[in-house]
Amino acid sequence: MSTAMDRQGVELLERLGKSGEGKSPQGCMQCGLCAASCPLGYAMEFPPRKLILQAESGNLEKVLASPSLWMCIGCYTCSLRCPRDIELTDGLWPALRDQSLQAGIQPPAELQETFQNLFKYGNNLGKSPRQRLDWAKDLDVRVLDLSKEPRPVDVLWLVGCYPSYYPRNQVVTRAFARILTELGVTWGVLGAKEKAVGECERMFGEEGLFETLVEENRKLLDKCEFQTLLTLDPHAFRALQKFYPQHGAWYPVKHYTTFLHERMEQLKPLVLKPVKATVTYHDNCCVGRRCESFDPPRELLGLIPGVELVEMERNRENSLCCGGGGGGMWLDAHIVAHGGHRLSDERIRQAAATGADTLAVSCPYELSRFEDAAKVTSLEGKLRVRDIIELLAESMDLGERNVS
Amino acid sequence: MKHDETLRIGVYVCHCGTNIAGVLDVEALAHFAEGLPHVALARHYKYMCSDPGQELVKRDILEYNLNRIVVAACSPNLHEPTFRRAAEDAGLNRFLVQMANIREQVAWVTDDSTEAFTKAQAHLAAAIRRVAGHEALERQFVQIQPRAMVVGGGIAGIEAALTLAEAGKDVILVEREPTIGGHMAMFDKTFPTLDCAACILTPKMTAVKLHPFIKLLTYSTVESVEGSVGNYRVKVRRKPRYIDESLCVGCMMCIDGCVFTQAKFPNPFDQGLGKRKPVWIPFPQAVPPVPVVDPEVCLQIARGKCKQGCVTACGERNAFRFDQEEQIEEYTVGTIIVATGFKAFDPSVIPYYGYGRYPNVYTSLEVERLLNAGGPTAGKLTLRDGSTPKRVGIVHCVGSRDANFHPYCSRVCCMYSLKLAHLVKEKTGAEVFNCYIDVRAPGKSFEEFFNRVQDEGTQFIRGKVADITPANGDGAEGGGLIMNVDDTLLGTIRKIPVDMVILAVALEPQADASDVRRAFGISCSAEGFFLEKHPKLAPVNTANDGVFLAGACQGAKDIPDTVAQADAAAAKALALMDAGQIELEPNTAWVDEEMCSGCQTCISLCPFKAIRHDAERKIAVIDPALCKGCGTCVAACPSGAAKQHIFGDEQISEELEGLMNYV
């Protein structure tokens, strides 16, 4: 006998099939490429293939209640490889999580806390909006707060939550402010008014919260005049480029690697000081695998005198995720508790295997994830984790005095 | 509408069983027709195409003096010739017949019988008004040259050429490579019977060489094709071999004599696994058995300086011609068979399989060469370091059934993967793991072969392999590999250690398929293979009359299907050539010489190069044999001199009037 819940699985798949996001999940041929490609598939009760199979077979309930529903870290490997072109990462997972939340099933506690933080403070970290500009205190370049002094600018920089609040990230943030100024662009930030973009919330299945954020950000952004919307966070970039327009909010958004890459000629004469380092670059999932921008970050690193680039075995579209996307930032404990491992630990070992002394990244999550991983894997002191911005800034003599 | 008291139109409404009568009131439709001007009589009948149906038309023509016929039935593509013939039998010019398509365009496309009836009325009225303006035309024929060209000398081209030649036709066989044989010549054994490929192929290759009616042009490609069915003028580009084929006796002494004592250049026939010298032959049984010189690496040609050991070895046969140049030869043929085959998918574009990065990841085609006694290892299956593999993984569907590469199934990979599993086991005793999504073994004796390979102990794992990674380090020589796969039947993800991986690569269209397509005026389907005229009823014809398809160039297929299709294509070509002539469609364009100003606008626009300028008379002249009746010139002609049979202004406007009255 079929219950309402039995049908719900099929209906959900049908709905996704018509969403225009990839091909219909009902076309899945159960080849298992997704499951084995998933870096955590081995630990999942229901890797993507089984999510579809179970939903189709009337077992949606089981799927919604499974801890494995909260193990996808949004790396896009399954989506990109799927031979039936099914949008698993951006389509299936969020839809199932959304359904799970709606069914009243409690997500992992860590997630609930971040939702609440975001709701209360406009950021997942639970920090006060008033501290948003703390990074800019005593900075040697002027930071224009457009929420206080509205005026047209070339670049509206959405600084992002980690880059605003985390001390380790603030170093990068300040360096980037100096580089922007050095490049002669006029730029401003939103100061205390800035809010999270909400990519993770969408991935979590908090579609409602995401839509609220889109609305709030739209109101803010529509008031400003700018040529480029700039972000250091590949996840924010992805959301603004792909999901905001679906809600009618389109902006000329760029990730900083693209933005700087377009100014290579201008950077060339400024990048003078040699930085002696053997560098391996970790492709982040959103700008890399998902948007296939692989060369710009490497070419930026290639500008720096003294830098020798080496590649990891897994690179470019085949790169291994740091484990921080799709909510993974807050889910390490959940993932490990359910038989998985921290991908950042595995990845940093791969980086070390190249013989590099520096792991270059271009995503704010990765700095702290890999620095933690370096400690756990006893690579601390052997492998430095640095954002491309830091390396550029050092070579441009714009780095933090007390850091480099 | 033209009022001509002598017009007597007979109208016939077909029921087509229930195909039409199930939706339309055929009786009422006939009654409606009866009321239209010039209609002498209107009938409806169960199957107009049947003998009694045709008889009805013939009898009426004679009895009632009908001088125009309209049949409201199916598409004219199907039965127009039937009714034209019937009219002709009764003494009426065949072009005074018009069909109204009330099946495909009416009955089959709606369930609403009221709307259908109105639309059928419109079609019928249009046909009746149109046919009133038809004129009696003479049938036109073109002669078919009794000579065929076969392009591509794989098993498809070889088979087609032999069948045509055995029927007494002259055949020109054009092959791009220095030898015929195609992919089949690379294999050791063939599924499902495990015949030795060379044993069944080389007799046919030799037959091609010896056949008096076959002219073999190897190392050649088609440069351009002009003309049309019956009279194609084909230019063939012949690459220089630097050896005179007529003088070479195939002793191969020149290869021994070459100043390079070691073969050091990758042999493409061995997929680069074996080495060759600058003067080389793809394989010992090559046809023609004439070596070829690679100008890039031959010292004499590249640098103009060499001791010419080859020439010395050739001795008084004196076959070397270092000054040979590319040549263009022209042939006129009546029919063409395109048999250019397929290309194996290059898996290096799939980063997660590590092809090109890990030395012991091979393509199936490479392994075919390793298994072949005439191949680079003399038939010994080895890893790159020369050792024998103990555990071998075979990955099915590489590049096939994958939206990122080719969405289609390549049809032969399952079977050749089974074959390879068998051969690998037989030759090395290795454990073999076949990772598949579905095993597709639907041919004759295929399932039995699958069963046999299972019984031999090959392990079958249902899952598409996700990653191939080195077991340790960077996967350099010697290190093992791990196949990472979701065993979907077991429900767990497995990491299977192997020391050799074989990628069962897809069959894809040749890299130059779109050039070949354009040259022969044929089309490609979505995946890039050449398109047949009809997927069921005209599988070897193309949209271009007189051009036929055979083998894997039309879609991935195995040798049995390829040979069957090649013979079908040969039979179709023979039918045309034996008839000796082909009737042209009457709807060709013509030029009213009085009105033509000689502006030549039409000449550049004609897609079929059917119009030329007569400089003396200063007018355009249309060759009816080349004209396909597209009407471009008619529409473009500024002085209204270009006209078209059956599609005259009056005929078209009458047809439209008829239609418009009911919409």
Ligand SMILES: Cc1cc2nc3c(=O)[nH]c(=O)nc-3n(C[C@H](O)[C@H](O)[C@H](O)COP(=O)(O)OP(=O)(O)OC[C@H]3O[C@@H](n4cnc5c(N)ncnc54)[C@H](O)[C@@H]3O)c2cc1C
């Ligand atoms: C690894 C592998 C193993 C296989 N094993 C088997 C098996 O065991 N049994 C089986 O039944 N099938 C097998 N097949 C399928 C088999 O290869 C095909 O059915 C067969 O080769 C098709 O023959 P063909 O003549 O159509 O094409 P091809 O063999 O590809 O021959 C085409 C010929 O045309 C020539 N050509 C191409 N373009 C031009 C041009 N523009 N001008 C002139 N000449 C041109 C080529 O040089 C070639 O000689 C296998 C396929 C693969 C990939």
